Amino acid sequence: MTAGATPIEDELYREIILDHWRNPRYRGHVDPADVTVEGYNPLCGDEVLLTMRMRDGSVEEIAFDGHGCSISRASASMMCEGVAGRSIGEATELGHRFRAMMLEGGSADDLGDLEALQGVARIPLRIKCAVLPWNALLEGLQRGGGTVTTEEGPLS
């Protein structure tokens, strides 16, 4: 597969990712929440629970919980940081751009810290870990809640 030249700390486990993994931001539950989405990866059993409170067309508050690997936790943490306070339109666009980077080789420009996750795109088995929280976000923004998995659903 992708083993070889690049040390894994440069490709996958970059400092910023490890920092979000060790010290996740926005971890917990928004209560009361307007939007609650559960995300599952049936292949590995990982779960993410995303809760949001919306106000005037924006994501006023957001939090995630659940269990997953370093990549999924860091991705969720960075995602929350990226969309907190943004309008639904901006958050949705960020979600699509992130997915495009991970799944279609899209550009990482202007994605800020999220660019650090680009290395994951080179490890097919781990892409789903990074994308799961974003599937939950987009589901929540589009449908106001529900359940998503990495395997099916409107967004895969």
Place this chain on the structure above:
Amino acid sequence: MSISVPPRTTARGVLSLAPDFDVEAVRADFPILQRRIGDRPLVYLDSAATSQKPVQVLDAVERYYRQSNSNVHRGAHTLGNEATELFEGARRRVAAFLDADPRGLVFTRNATESLNLVASSYARELLRPGDRVVLTLMEHHSNLVPWQLAAERAGLDLAFIGLTAEGRLDMEVAARLLSEPTRLLGVTHQSNVLGTVNPIRELAELAHGCGALIAVDACQSVPHMPVSVRELDVDFLAFSGHKACGPMGGGVLWARPELLERMPPFLGGGSMIQRVELDRSTWAEVPAKFEAGTPDVAGAHGLAAACDYLDAVGRDRIHAHEQALTGHLLEVLDEAGVDIQGPRTLVERGGAVSFTMGEIHPHDIATILDREGVAIRAGHHCCQPLMRHLGTPATARASVYLYTTHAEIDALGAGLREVGRILGPPGTPR
């Protein structure tokens, strides 16, 4: 089978419970072991998921397609006869491997299909509402979900034998459950997560004592140790050839022929009938009654070649080699400071060892090990209820087989140090 192994006190390297086992000669039979992963030699520690295949099996499959390929039980031509003879020969060979009556040996795609066959044709069709099926907390989804489906359709009750802190079946609960009216006990011979080897003979006695049948998932035992359905006194036994050096697609169900005779067919179609009218049919004799459609002849023939191979190496010797490796593996994992899930001694335990590493997720362990060329499995291992019981969403699992070396176990140890270096507690120098 209950080989009891003395505690290992010897220094690493000199130890061996199978001093005459020539693992390098075995490895020479497995072409894939020459592969490199990036710039590292492959260290394959995922044989519990599927085993690698020796040239003897690869050649048998290829020879079948090059020389004898034809449909079975049909054409009256030479190739048809040859293919039929190879297929029926494979049935006798695999039955002999299990010390079993070949009339009870049904070829399926895999153990999952075998267990579904039993749950559908026996439990769903022949049991009655309120009848009880006992399972255990350590079953693979393929020995759980089929019973759930049958239970729902037929109104059966499911009950479960729990586990001890060490990860063994709680035999007190087993004895209690199996002293009450029960129709069937479904149990794995060896846990694919914990490595625990269950006392099948004793469980069969308990089951039969309360009028129940016993169905054994032998996926993780048949490849690794001598298994005799006669000695174990079981009624159904399933395994997947692909975990025993055979090709993917060759699965096995063995059942007492008199049970197969009572059970209605699982799938209908060609080969499983005697006489077909427009509105009804009669069934072929067992085991053909349970083999609808064109079978995987190459898969069955390849599995027979795998049985020949494993017997030529010697299943007792393979088991002894694996016990030595497992002891070494337990030691290396212990030194790495990980939490072993399941028995920590060699007593009634096989060579699939699960572990967790605190906050570090098993996927991260597997990804870093892959960089080192070390292939392990990470995830729920198709045992979500067991994961819940263990209080973890996933574990990492290393598993050994006849071609595994002690040096490979050491490579795992080195890989785990790398995991600790990269993902260890903050402040750990990188």
